[in-house]
Every structure is written in structure tokens, then in C-alpha cells.
Amino acid sequence: MNRLFINLYLVIILGLLSINWLSEQLWQQFVESEHAQSQQWHHIEQVAKILPILQGQKHQTKESIISQLSKTLDVPIKTSLMNNFYWLEEQKVKLMSGQVLRNYDEQDNVIFYVKVLESPIVYQVGPVNQSMSSIAHSQDFKWLFLCVSYLLLGGVIALWTRPLWRDLNQLNHMASEIADGKLDLAIYTNKHSPIKKIVITFKDMAHRIIRLLSDQKQLVNAVSHELRTPLSRLRFSLAMLEGANEEQRKDMVQDVSEIEALIDEMLSYARLENINQDIKKSSVELTSLISNQINKLVRISDISITWQKPAPCYYHCNEHLLERAIQNLSTNALRYAKGSIEISLVNTQDHIEIMVEDDGQGIDKQDRDKIFQPFFRLETHRNRDENQQKGGYGLGLAIVQRICEWHKAKCTLSVSKLGGCKFIINLPKDKNI
Numbered sequence: 135m136n137r138l139f140i141n142l143y144l145v146i147i148l149g150l151l152s153i154n155w156l157s158e159q160l161w162q163q164f165v166e167s168e169h170a171q172s173q174q175w176h177h178i179e180q181v182a183k184i185l186p187i188l189q190g191q192k193h194q195t196k197e198s199i200i201s202q203l204s205k206t207l208d209v210p211i212k213t214s215l216m217n218n219f220y221w222l223e224e225q226k227v228k229l230m231s232g233q234v235l236r237n238y239d240e241q242d243n244v245i246f247y248v249k250v251l252e253s254p255i256v257y258q259v260g261p262v263n264q265s266m267s268s269i270a271h272s273q274d275f276k277w278l279f280l281c282v283s284y285l286l287l288g289g290v291i292a293l294w295t296r297p298l299w300r301d302l303n304q305l306n307h308m309a310s311e312i313a314d315g316k317l318d319l320a321i322y323t324n325k326h327s328p329i330k331k332i333v334i335t336f337k338d339m340a341h342r343i344i345r346l347l348s349d350q351k352q353l354v355n356a357v358s359h360e361l362r363t364p365l366s367r368l369r370f371s372l373a374m375l376e377g378a379n380e381e382q383r384k385d386m387v388q389d390v391s392e393i394e395a396l397i398d399e400m401l402s403y404a405r406l407e408n409i410n411q412d413i414k415k416s417s418v419e420l421t422s423l424i425s426n427q428i429n430k431l432v433r434i435s436d437i438s439i440t441w442q443k444p445a446p447c448y449y450h451c452n453e454h455l456l457e458r459a460i461q462n463l464s465t466n467a468l469r470y471a472k473g474s475i476e477i478s479l480v481n482t483q484d485h486i487e488i489m490v491e492d493d494g495q496g497i498d499k500q501d502r503d504k505i506f507q508p509f510f511r512l513e514t515h516r517n518r519d520e521n522q523q524k525g526g527y528g529l530g531l532a533i534v535q536r537i538c539e540w541h542k543a544k545c546t547l548s549v550s551k552l553g554g555c556k557f558i559i560n561l562p563k564d565k566n567i
């Protein structure tokens with residue numbers, strides 16, 4: 135939004151400043167040339183004033199002075215008779231009193247007339263070419279120039295605001311679609327749009343709403359399905375309680391633990407959904423964090439774990455959440471591996487990658503996106519009764535994905551060189567995070 139404001143502000147201010155500057159320059163030029171012209175006219179007028187004095191001179195002398203003056207002033211000087219022209223009354227009065235009369239011809243050129251007193255002879259100096267239009271004309275031009283400039287500025291602003299208007303219209307349309315409950319919007323974002331960020335935020339918001347709704351649906355399904363099985367077993371065991379033996383009691387305890395574990399897992403997932411944007415972050419040394427994790431895993435499993443601890447690597451994150459993400463990936467690897475897993479960390483200039491690989495059966499391409507959805511489990515890993523080891527609720531990876539989102543990171547899945555899955559958490563090195 136700041137960029138938008140600064141752009142608009144600069145376009146208008148720079149446009150106005152350049153128009154102002156240009157018109158000032160032009161105006162200055164007009165004023166200067168006007169001044170030079172009026173000086174020239176004044177000069178010619180002074181010369182015209184003294185022409186009648188020549189009347190007393192010899193014809194030759196007079197002619198040579200006149201041609202000399204004409205050359206110097208660069209204007210023609212002629213003599214003619216007063217009656218050869220048509221004069222208005224006030225012009226006649228002026229000429230008769232010996233004053234210089236200024237007149238204009240059809241081309242708007244100025245001509246100076248002066249009459250020799252007590253003689254019908256009139257000196258005509260001019261026409262003097264008007265190199266520039268009059269002040270009135272130049273003022274007209276200035277207005278014209280200003281109008282054209284403001285129209286141009288208006289055009290530039292219109293060009294600049296049109297895409298903005300179009301994007302805002304789209305945003306408005308999106309908002310009403312969302313309000314109508316149509317959440318799956320195909321949103322087009324122009325790379326250069328000044329409101330790109332708002333559109334992206336809108337898009338994210340719509341996606342988050344979609345996800346919340348689908349999660350909620352899955353949650354309800356999963357709760358009803360997952361809780362029903364251990365509960366019906368419990369009911370059966372209770373019915374048989376009369377002659378209860380130790381084994382039955384153990385089963386019941388196991389069922390209760392399963393329900394508790396499921397509820398715990400669901401609660402942590404729900405907590406992550408509602409987590410505050412400002413999660414507490416600090417500089418965390420990731421290699422030690424992973425080493426601690428591995429030490430805990432080694433104690434609970436026979437699977438061989440390879441971890442070549444690299445040089446210390448610090449990352450600004452929420453330690454508890456990142457630990458949880460790594461723990462979820464590594465317990466999955468332990469759970470689904472045949473005999474070995476490998477954990478590694480790569481620290482590059484723009485990101486840090488934490489990789490968890492295993493030699494298990496892997497995950498087919500078509501299921502790779504689905505496994506990040508809450509409560510999704512591969513068909514082969516669904517039944518907890520048959521193989522207690524593989525039992526999970528399908529929430530671990532959904533939690534990993536949420537944690538990554540909170541860190542603007544990504545969790546991806548590919549095939550490991552060990553033959554199974556290779557989960558990669560890609561943490562961007564961004565100062566804003």
C-alpha cells in the first residue's frame with residue numbers, strides 16, 4: 135500500500151512540477167523577446183521624430199542620410215504626401231502637431247509616420263516586422279500550453295490509474311464472491327499491479343477458509359470414525375466385565391489411551407490452526423536441535439539412524455514448533471522404514487534444507503499431495519489393530535505443513551536414494567521472517 139501511495143504521489147508531483155517549470159521557461163522567453171521588441175520600436179520612434187529636420191537639407195544629403203538610417207535600423211524609410219493616405223481625425227491631429235504616429239498594416243506590422251510641419255510631406259518608417267506575436271498572443275499561447283499540459287498530465291494519471299481501477303474492481307468482485315460463499319476462486323494477479331499484495335492476501339484468505347472448512351469436515355468424520363471403534367470395544371469389554379481377566383483389562387486401558395492420544399493430537403493440530411501470527415521466534419542452532427531429537431529416537435527404536443552433524447547452523451524460528459516438525463518427520467520415517475533412516479542438513483546462501491529419508495515402501499505420486507491433509511493415511515497404514523507399530527491418526531504431516539507455513543517454509547516429498555520417502559523442509563533465509 136505504501137508503494138501505491140508513493141507511486142501516485144510521485145506521478146502527480148513530478149507532473150505538476152515539470153508543467154510549472156516548462157511554462158515558466160516559455161513565459162520568460164516571451165517576456166524577454168517582447169521587451170527587446172519594444173526597445174527596438176522606441177528606438178525607431180526616436181529616429182522618426184528627428185526626420186522632419188532633414189527637410190531643410192539638400193536633396194542628395196537628405197537621401198544619403200535617409201538611406202544610412204534605413205540601413206542602420208534595418209527598416210525602409212520613405213517619403214510621400216499626406217493626402218496619399220486616408221487618416222482618421224485623431225491621427226490627423228497627431229500628425230499635424232508633429233508627433234510620431236504608430237499604425238499597423240494588414241500583416242500586423244508596425245509603421246511609424248511623421249509629418250513635416252507646414253508641408254504636405256510625410257515620412258513613413260516601416261513596416262517593422264513583428265518577429266514575435268504580441269503579448270496578448272503569447273498569453274493565449276501560455277493558456278493553450280497549460281491546457282495541453284494538464285490534459286497530458288490527466289492522461290498519464292488516467293493511464294496509471296486504469297489498471298489500478300481494474301484490479302480494485304476484480305478485488306471487489308472477489309470479495310462479493312467470497313461473501314456469497316464461492317470460495318474456490320480463479321484469481322488472476324497481474325505481476326505489476328500495485329495492489330498485488332492485497333490480491334494475494336485475499337487469495338490466501340480464501341484458501342485458508344476453504345482449508346478450514348474441509349479440515350472441519352474431515353475432523354468431524356475422523357472423530358466419529360476413530361472414536362467409535364475403541365468406544366465400541368470398550369462397551370463390549372464393559373459388558374464382559376463381570377468375569378474380567380487381566381488381558382481384558384489391559385485392552386480397555388489400551389483403548390482409553392488411544393482415545394486420549396487421538397484427542398491430544400487433534401488438540402495440538404487445532405491449536406496450530408489458531409496460533410497467533412506473532413509466534414515467538416529466536417535464533418536456534420539447528421544441528422544441536424536435530425542431534426537431541428536423534429538421541430531420543432535412538433532410545434525407542436532399533437532402526438539405524440544416520441546423521442552426519444554439519445557445522446553449527448543458526449535459524450530464526452520458533453524452536454518448539456520446528457522441533458515438533460522434525461520429530462513428526464523422523465517418527466514417520468522410523469514408523470515406515472524397513473531398517474534404516476538418514477537425516478541431513480544443508481545450509482546454503484538462501485535457504486536451509488532439513489532432509490529426512492527412509493528405506494520404507496515410499497509413497498505413490500498420486501498420494502503425495504494428499505498425505506499433508508489431516509487424517510489422511512495410506513490404505514496400507516490404516517489399520518492400527520493389526521500392527522500397532524504403524525498406527526497413526528494422519529495428523530503428523532498436516533501439523534508439519536502448518537508449522538512450515540508459520541515459518542514461510544515448505545515441506546516437500548520426493549524419492550529417497552534409500553528407496554523410501556525423502557521429506558525436505560526448506561527454510562528460506564529471509565530477514566523478514
Ligand SMILES: Nc1ncnc2c1ncn2[C@@H]1O[C@H](COP(=O)(O)OP(=O)(O)OP(=O)(O)O)[C@@H](O)[C@H]1O
Nearest residue numbers: 466467470505511512515526527528529530531555
Ligand atoms: N516415511 C513414510 N513412508 C511411507 N509412508 C508415509 C511416510 N510418512 C507418512 N506416510 C504416510 O502418510 C500418512 C500420513 O502421515 P502422518 O504423519 O500425517 O500421519 P500418521 O503418521 O499416520 O499419524 P500421526 O503422525 O498423526 O501419528 C501416513 O499414515 C502414511 O500412510
Ligand SMILES: [Mg+2]
Nearest residue numbers: 466526530531
Ligand atoms: Mg506421522
